């Protein structure tokens with residue numbers, strides 16, 4: 001009877017350790033926080049193709065790869081950047097600078113990103129680094145007056 005219990009106990013310990021190991025990668029507090037900030041700030045709405053409308057259940061591995069659907073307006077046509085490539089290319093410090101210097105003649109929600117705390121910006125960077133690089137760079141921005149060859153839609157004036 002004892003050996004059986006001992007075996008069960010060992011099995012339980014092994015299982016607990018295993019789940020602990022698997023969980024620890026997911027549960028880095030910065031990565032979790034970064035995922036949360038990305039979700040509540042709606043970054044996926046524009047930076048993840050098909051995120052809006054089709055599903056908020058798109059696997060996170062497909063998040064933030066940028067897009068070829070142009071945001072057309074007085075600024076010309078802007079394409080949501082591939083954040084998976086961009087943030088994996090620059091250091092956390094460079095990201096903090098970039099996030100504070102977003103261009104304002106743009107459909108990008110630059111006014112809300114200005115309100116994100118430094119700690120949360122760092123968490124966003126760590127989350128995107130955790131996801132790793134993926135996809136291809138978005139098309140270059142087109143100046144006003146140039147008709148895009150990609151799909152595009154008219155976006156309201158910047159805030």
Ligand code: HEC
Nearest residue numbers: 041042043045046071078079080081106107108109113141
């Ligand atoms: C309303 C749609 C929209 C939302 C929401 C949005 N973005 Fe963007 N973002 C864009 C577009 C479009 C561009 C390309 C801007 C341009 O070229 O003017 C862009 C560009 C960027 C860039 C590149 C800036 C540069 O200087 O090249 C970064 C970084 C970025 N977004 C991060 C974010 C993050 C982080 C969030 C969430 C907090 C977010 N975006 C939410 C549409 C959006």
